[in-house]
Amino acid sequence: MQGLEKSFKQLKVLRGVDIDVARGSIFALLGSNGAGKTTVVKILSTLLKADTGTARVNGFDVVTQAADVRESISLTGQFAAVDEILSGRENLVLVARLRHLEDPGTIADDLLRRFSLTEAGSRRVATYSGGMRRRLDIAMSLIGSPPVVFLDEPTTGLDPEARLEVWQAVKELAQGGTTVLLTTQYLDEAEQLADRIAILHEGRIIVNGTLDELKQLLPPAEVEYVEKQPTLEDVFLTLVGARTDSARTDGEQR
Ligand SMILES: Nc1ncnc2c1ncn2[C@@H]1O[C@H](COP(=O)(O)OP(=O)(O)O)[C@@H](O)[C@H]1O
Ligand SMILES: [Mg+2]
Numbered sequence: 001m002q003g004l005e006k007s008f009k010q011l012k013v014l015r016g017v018d019i020d021v022a023r024g025s026i027f028a029l030l031g032s033n034g035a036g037k038t039t040v041v042k043i044l045s046t047l048l049k050a051d052t053g054t055a056r057v058n059g060f061d062v063v064t065q066a067a068d069v070r071e072s073i074s075l076t077g078q079f080a081a082v083d084e085i086l087s088g089r090e091n092l093v094l095v096a097r098l099r100h101l102e103d104p105g106t107i108a109d110d111l112l113r114r115f116s117l118t119e120a121g122s123r124r125v126a127t128y129s130g131g132m133r134r135r136l137d138i139a140m141s142l143i144g145s146p147p148v149v150f151l152d153e154p155t156t157g158l159d160p161e162a163r164l165e166v167w168q169a170v171k172e173l174a175q176g177g178t179t180v181l182l183t184t185q186y187l188d189e190a191e192q193l194a195d196r197i198a199i200l201h202e203g204r205i206i207v208n209g210t211l212d213e214l215k216q217l218l219p220p221a222e223v224e225y226v227e228k229q230p231t232l233e234d235v236f237l238t239l240v241g242a243r244t245d246s247a248r249t250d251g252e253q254r
Contacts, residue, residue, distance in 0.1 A: 030199045045062075
């Protein structure tokens with residue numbers, strides 16, 4: 001995507017966002033609450049139109065080839081879209097039927113296995129834990145094998161154990177060759193999952209690189225008895241802090 005800008009009335013949410021995501025990789029768009037992550041995902045999934053700028057998904061333009069884009073993607077939001085009254089398996093079968101796929105039962109069973117939900121498959125979703133629901137939600141979004149998957153804050157609101165379960169599911173997804181764009185406000189999530197990380201701050205991508213590249217943006221670790229490596233959190237706070245300071249003090253170093 002190139003030069004994406006989006007305002008809601010007076011509020012300039014995106015002020016020129018450029019990102020490239022390599023096929024088969026996991027890309028994390030990191031930003032605080034309200035940074036504009038969901039807005040980016042909505043533009044890429046054709047739910048929202050950018051004011052200016054262009055974006056292609058799976059080679060298709062999000063405006064002029066919107067139908068092709070929609071066929072190439074799945075979108076999993078922060079709030080799981082599963083039916084509580086149905087069982088996990090029934091949810092999967094339902095979606096496979098809606099997509100006119102052959103043999104919905106086999107598709108459902110394969111996905112249940114992939115996401116370690118075989119045991120729970122026949123139980124109503126109402127009895128599932130948060131992590132199981134989110135895994136089922138991701139499994140549902142994979143029906144029809146879309147090459148590109150958007151995960152908008154996939155672990156927000158989950159307990160630590162459930163987060164680990166979802167992380168595992170996301171890793172397996174990318175190992176299977178799916179391109180994953182995930183948004184998160186959690187630094188450790190980006191650190192754990194992503195091949196590349198971009199930080200969205202005040203409407204722009206202020207940094208974009210691998211975890212190692214991001215860590216090199218900080219001054220070398222001070223030599224102590226044990227060398228201290230910067231965490232992604234150090235990098236984030238330095239960049240976001242430096243940026244806010246430079247806006248106020250006209251580029252003065254801190
Ligand atoms: N439809 C909308 N109308 C007006 N303001 C919106 C709309 N959608 C999002 N916003 C605002 O845009 C900003 C970015 O929102 P969002 O993309 O949801 O951020 P994030 O997903 O990073 O938390 C927020 O200040 C939000 O209130
Ligand atoms: Mg959001």
